[in-house]
Structure formats: C-alpha cells, structure tokens
Amino acid sequence: MKKHTGRAKLMLVFLMITVLFVTACGSGNTNAGTNNTGNTAGESDAPNEGADVNSGEKVKLKFTFWGSPQEKKAVEDAIKAFEAKNQNVTIESIHIPGTDFLQKLNAMIAGNEAPDLSYSAAWKLKMGEEGLIYNFFDLIKEDPSIKKEDYLQYAWWNWDTDKSAGPYQASVVPSLMYNADLFKEADVELPPTKAEEAWNWDEFVETAKKLTLDRSGKHPDDPGFDPKNIKQYGVKFSLSWSSYMPLVMSNGGDYLTEDGKEFGLAKPESTEALQRIADLINVHHVSPSPVQASSIPAPATALQSRKVAMVIDGSWNHLDLSKANINWGVGVLPVLKDYKSFFLGGSLIIFKSSKHPKEAWEFSKFLTDPQNVLELHQGLWMPQLKEWYEDPKLIDSWANEELPGRPAGFQDAVMRSTYEHAEPSPENNVKNFVEIDAAVTAGLDQVWLGTKTAEAAMKEVEAKVKALVQGTYLK
Structure with a gap:
C-alpha cells in the first residue's frame, strides 16, 4: 500500500470526509500520519512520555465541540475546573454549531490548524483508518485508571477489532x-x-x-x-x-x-x-x-x-x-x-498531530468523567460507565426524578x-x-x-x- 506523507494523508481524508458529509446530510503539522515518536499508523498509538500535566511547562490545547447553550456553558465550566487543577494547561475551546461542525473542522485540517482533541461523529472512523487519531485501546494500555470493562458493552467506536476512536463521551437513547x-x-x-x-x-x-x-x-x-x-x-x-x-x-x-x-x-x-x-x-x-x-x-x-x-x-x-x-x-x-x-453517542478524539497528546489525554479523561460534567448528566446526557447504572448513590446523583430533566418514571x-x-x-x-x-x-x-x-x-x-x-x- 502506498505510504502517504502526513500532509497528503490529511488532504486525502479531508476529501473522503467531505464526500461522506455531502452524501449523508475532524493539528495540522506535517507529521499528522505519525505519532510523536515518529511511529507510523500501524504501530502503537500511545502518546510518548512528555511533560507531566502538572509540571511547570505551559501547554495550550485546542478543543472543538458543539452543543446547545446549556451544553456549551457546562462544558466551559468543566474546562475551568480542569484548568484550576492543571494550572500549566490552558484550553482554547471552539464552539461550532452542529450543522457546521464537520465543514469547519475539515477547513481547520486543510489549513494545518487541526485541534488537539474534538467532539466527533461517525466520520471519525475514516480518520482512524488513515492513522490521524489515536487508538483508544493503545491509550488505556498505558493508563491503568481506565478499563474497557468499566464501560457500557456496546459503547465503542471501533474502526477495527483492536482499534477504537474511544467509548461514548456520554450516552443518549x-x-x-x-x-x-x-x-x-x-x-x-x-x-x-x-x-x-x-x-x-x-x-x-x-x-x-x-x-x-x-x-x-x-x-x-x-x-x-x-x-x-x-x-x-x-x-x-x-x-x-x-x-x-x-x-x-x-x-x-x-x-x-x-x-x-x-x-x-x-x-x-x-x-x-x-x-x-x-x-x-x-x-x-x-x-x-x-x-x-x-x-x-x-x-x-x-x-x-x-x-x-x-x-x-x-x-x-x-x-x-x-x-x-x-x-x-x-x-x-x-x-x-x-x-x-440502544445507547448512542459520540466520542472525544485526539489527533496524532497534537504536540501535547499526554495533556490532551488527561483532559479527555476529565471531560468524560460524569462527575466532572454532572450538570449535563442531570438532563441532557446519560453516563457511559456501567457503575452509574448499578450504584444507587451514583444513580441518585444523575437520575433522581426530582431533577428538572428527570420526570417521574x-x-x-x-x-x-x-x-x-x-x-x-x-x-x-x-x-x-x-x-x-x-x-x-x-x-x-x-x-x-x-x-x-x-x-x-x-x-x-x-x-x-x-x-x-x-x-x-x-x-
């Protein structure tokens, strides 16, 4: 199979995803086809060891997302909470309305301005196949705090048996x-x-x-x-x-x-x-x-x-x-x-072109922890972790029928x-x-x-x- 350069690969996927967008109606440095150790897409997706998240090195991450005004506010509040715990990290959040999201994300990719991490929909699988985003299963191999069995059984976005764009960020039904x-x-x-x-x-x-x-x-x-x-x-x-x-x-x-x-x-x-x-x-x-x-x-x-x-x-x-x-x-x-x-939902993806994959991974974990965006799980979202459907205390925190978005029954x-x-x-x-x-x-x-x-x-x-x-x- 012909090997693409990072730039060529980005443009190829840009064209492929644009076609999908038309028929069905997401940093752009030049090593986008490799991870930060120089490995090709077929090798491990795990980020190389970089600066510690809580070290003194200043890191800025670009994050693209969509959502209603209520979702936007809750996500921005979560970003502030993450920055307070990780004072060397700043998140540049870019809110894009859902109907324009893919088009604008494609434009960012084509302009070498892809985000570090992003909300995503089904088109992410083409990005995974082309080696542009990290394989979640490789990421969790390096992080014992995350276990596949903790998630809902079918809450996975896979582009191959052992290659995944991640579990649902949150669920809806x-x-x-x-x-x-x-x-x-x-x-x-x-x-x-x-x-x-x-x-x-x-x-x-x-x-x-x-x-x-x-x-x-x-x-x-x-x-x-x-x-x-x-x-x-x-x-x-x-x-x-x-x-x-x-x-x-x-x-x-x-x-x-x-x-x-x-x-x-x-x-x-x-x-x-x-x-x-x-x-x-x-x-x-x-x-x-x-x-x-x-x-x-x-x-x-x-x-x-x-x-x-x-x-x-x-x-x-x-x-x-x-x-x-x-x-x-x-x-x-x-x-x-x-x-x-069934449950359905998107997932957070981390681009291999990110200069700070370790920090992006930590932010991804933070944002997908229901406890950190509990407000959204009390009316808009549902959790993607099994214990939130089995532990009475956790159930009460998000599915209590006295909450405005949780009616009787x-x-x-x-x-x-x-x-x-x-x-x-x-x-x-x-x-x-x-x-x-x-x-x-x-x-x-x-x-x-x-x-x-x-x-x-x-x-x-x-x-x-x-x-x-x-x-x-x-x-």
Whole structure:
C-alpha cells in the first residue's frame, strides 16, 4: 500500500470526509500520519512520555465541540475546573454549531490548524483508518485508571477489532415523550414506564388515535374525520434510524443480518416494522408526513404547542422539555415482539498531530468523567460507565426524578429499559454505516410519503448497498 506523507494523508481524508458529509446530510503539522515518536499508523498509538500535566511547562490545547447553550456553558465550566487543577494547561475551546461542525473542522485540517482533541461523529472512523487519531485501546494500555470493562458493552467506536476512536463521551437513547395534559383531556391512561408493561403495537395505535383530532374535534375512526385538516397528532416519529430501529429490533430485524453479510432492513421482520411506522402516517392518520412535519416545531415546542401528544425522538430533548412550560413525562417505547433499545453517542478524539497528546489525554479523561460534567448528566446526557447504572448513590446523583430533566418514571422508562435491553446501535456497529444510511434515508423518504411499500423500497436499497455491506464491529 502506498505510504502517504502526513500532509497528503490529511488532504486525502479531508476529501473522503467531505464526500461522506455531502452524501449523508475532524493539528495540522506535517507529521499528522505519525505519532510523536515518529511511529507510523500501524504501530502503537500511545502518546510518548512528555511533560507531566502538572509540571511547570505551559501547554495550550485546542478543543472543538458543539452543543446547545446549556451544553456549551457546562462544558466551559468543566474546562475551568480542569484548568484550576492543571494550572500549566490552558484550553482554547471552539464552539461550532452542529450543522457546521464537520465543514469547519475539515477547513481547520486543510489549513494545518487541526485541534488537539474534538467532539466527533461517525466520520471519525475514516480518520482512524488513515492513522490521524489515536487508538483508544493503545491509550488505556498505558493508563491503568481506565478499563474497557468499566464501560457500557456496546459503547465503542471501533474502526477495527483492536482499534477504537474511544467509548461514548456520554450516552443518549431513543425516548417516548408526551404532554400529560393532553392525555388527561382525552381521558387516556399515561404511557407505561416499565419495559415488561410496554404497549404492544395495537395498543399504541389505539392510544394515538384517541389523541389525534381534526379541526372539528373528530378522531381518525369517527365518521367524517378529515385527515387533511388535523390540528393535533397522536404521535410524531423523528423518522431517523435512531427512532425506527428500536421497533425493527423489537420485531426481530436489524440493520444487517446476524452474520453481517446481508442488508437486514430488506428482510421481512424489518420491512414489516418500517411499514407499520409508515401506516401511522398514511393509513391511521395519527402521525404527520415528512411534509406536514416540516411545519411542526422541535419536540419540546411541538408538545408545548399541543400539535402532537407524543414524540418518539432522542432523550437529548429532555433538557429542553425541562425548561419549557409544559406538564410532560416519559414512557417506554412500544413493542412488536420483544423490548429492544440502544445507547448512542459520540466520542472525544485526539489527533496524532497534537504536540501535547499526554495533556490532551488527561483532559479527555476529565471531560468524560460524569462527575466532572454532572450538570449535563442531570438532563441532557446519560453516563457511559456501567457503575452509574448499578450504584444507587451514583444513580441518585444523575437520575433522581426530582431533577428538572428527570420526570417521574425516568429511571424505569429510560434508564433501566435501555440498560437492561440494550443492543448495538447501528451507527457505531455497522461498517460503512454513513454511506449505507444515505441510501436508506432516501429510500425511506418514499415509504413515509406512501409512494412505495417498505418491502419494495428496501429491496431497491439492498441492490445499491450490496458492496458496502461488510459486517459489523461490535457483534
């Protein structure tokens, strides 16, 4: 294989990641393809011994991240706490809105101004394959304070069996959220909070019908109901993989087949689940189409404005809901056969071009310790370490249902239901996920609009992604 220079390698990955960004919608010194001992990407990723973090040598790290105003403030507070403990280290934090993040990070790489460490998404795996970021498994070999077994089982971003961009920095999960006042007005029982009591699909649909109203106050099964003039929908799915995959898994399907050799979403178990979601829109008229959903605000505002009674989307919305003037709650997801869910999340990556990898590693450990960013774990994030789901004192510190972002039932409906029924998230498990998902998303757009069945659409996608199906990383 032809060996790239550091500069050439950076430009190659810049182009590759830009292509991924287009189809699916991160220091730039010239030894970026090597670590600081001069080793090539195939050798150990562990940083060489440099200055002690608490020595007198002044170190400045550049750190790029995204997030809401609340997340930005909490991260900046954590940075101040780290700098207070490590007075020789200064963190230059660069907050970039999520929609612009990859584009700006690519520009920094191309301009030889890459950060020392950064938030990241699925595109980090290409960087790992090209040797631009440190292998987390090499880093922990040199640090006995970090153990792989301490983390959630599937919370890993691997680009090979023994090469990882790290575990989740923090976790989020698919979540069912609702406006409790709308349930009360409709005289409908609130969603169950225990996985063993989850609604089956028919119960879920019937509940959604009772919560759906046209402008004359009629429900979908009432004579004269007008599906073209709905003022309140029973449920709104985000229609992304993070929301539909729990139902696919519940029905015995998956993104790929169990052996990783075939496109799983084209199999009957998967297409049946996808079709049931589409039927919420086009048959039962209890959920908005993509066109209708474009005029409905984000989940917190949608529930507050009474445009929808339930939302199935990410748990990151809990923070916004806690700050809205709304009587809200959470329930377990509906099931078809067995309850299934997953954790998802990004990871912090450290660039091999960093002049201070040892300090970057220490900051990475600090920022991924839930105790140091506890405020974010009390409404926005969930921990990535198993003990935070098993130790009652730790659970109480972040999942206490008296906290604003943790409504009654949170521990059962969100925390335990996921921890006890977790499967790998396709995003960090399926090889070539970004490329495959671009085709899947385009195919499903037709399903949600009712112009194709899920079976027909996924068969077409199967033919397009056949060469990309190359197995999984975690299972």
